Amino acid sequence: MKEVRMPSRRKVGSVMTTEVTTVGPDTPFKAVALLLxxxxxxxxxxxxxxxxVLGVVSQGDLLEREAPHGLLKPGSRQAKRKAGAAFVADLMTAPAVVVRAGDDVAVAAKLLEEHxxxxxxxxxxxxKLVGVVSRSDLLRVFLRTDREIRDEVREEVLLRDMALDPASLYIAVHNGIVTLNGAVERESMIPVIVALVRRVDGVVEVRQTLKSHFDDRGVAPTPPGPSGMLSRKRPVF
Incomplete structure (x- = not known):
């Protein structure tokens, strides 16, 4: 089997919004409040x-300035800075948590969840700022139709990456859940297929009952011969 190339998941740059409302560090408090x-x-x-990108200013930052007792720990450096802030430079949260356009959407999803x-x-x-990615942007990845997902599993994963005939397996997709049945040549191919299918955008779950014609787990490769080449028996005539 040829070397399998793990496919790239959809990148942040393909789902982000490129029209972004921004402010400068010298934007007044009232102006940014009106803008938001x-x-x-x-x-x-x-x-x-x-x-x-220097930072991010949010509604929460504005409320921290206006709250009677503040939302931050009293006496903290950040609380003191925001208490009398008149401009964005003193209001914003910095440094900003950012994601790169070339990152997988999974990276953005993890950062959004963590923070x-x-x-x-x-x-x-x-x-430099090139866009903004939101939770709703990321959810679009899972709005692919079952047919689109099935076509990618057949053509990209099985045919191109695994060099298998898609017609030799049963492939069904329902609500993003991929079902695989049938038999492949070697046992070691099964976890690779499952891993590749899981990486297809829009796949929620993979259910499989794949079997193999030969269990090659634990089988040692043929050692090389004296010349460094794989040893091969001489033909008998």
């Missing part, structure tokens, strides 16, 4: 004149 309210957004990236954010700034290799 007008556009009905929970926050905005703060960028410098070169487009590099309880609704969206993340997306940057290029130079740290």
């Amino acid at each position: 309210a007008s556009w009905n957004i929970s926050g905005a990236p703060v960028v410098d004149e070169d487009g590099k 309880h954010f609704h969206r993340l700034p997306v940057v290029d290799d130079e740290g």
Whole structure:
């Protein structure tokens, strides 16, 4: 079997929103409050004149300034800085948690979950803002139709990556759940197939009852001959 190339999952750059509302570090408090309210957004990236992300200012940052006793730990450096903040530079949360356009969507999903954010700034290799990715953007990955998923499993995973005839296996997809039945040549191929199918965008679960014609687990490869080449028996005439 040829070397299997693990397919790349969908990248953040393919699902992000490129039209982004931004503010500068010198934007006044009142102006940013009006901006967030007008556009009905929970926050905005703060960028410098070169487009590099300096931080993020959110509704929470504004509330921390206005709250009577503050939402931050009293006496903390951050609380003191935000207490009398008049400009975004003193209001924003910095450094910003960002994701790169070339990252897998799974990376963005993990960051959103870990930090309880609704969206993340997306940057290029130079740290410049290129978009924003939200939870709803990531959910689009799972809106692929069952037919689209099945076609990718057949053509990309089985035919191209595993060099198998898709017609030799039973492949069904329902609500993102992939079912695989049938037999393959070697036992070691089964976990590889399952891993590849799980990486297909939109796949929620893989259920399989695949069998093999030969259990090659634990079978040692043929040792090389004296010349470094694989040893081979001489033909008998």
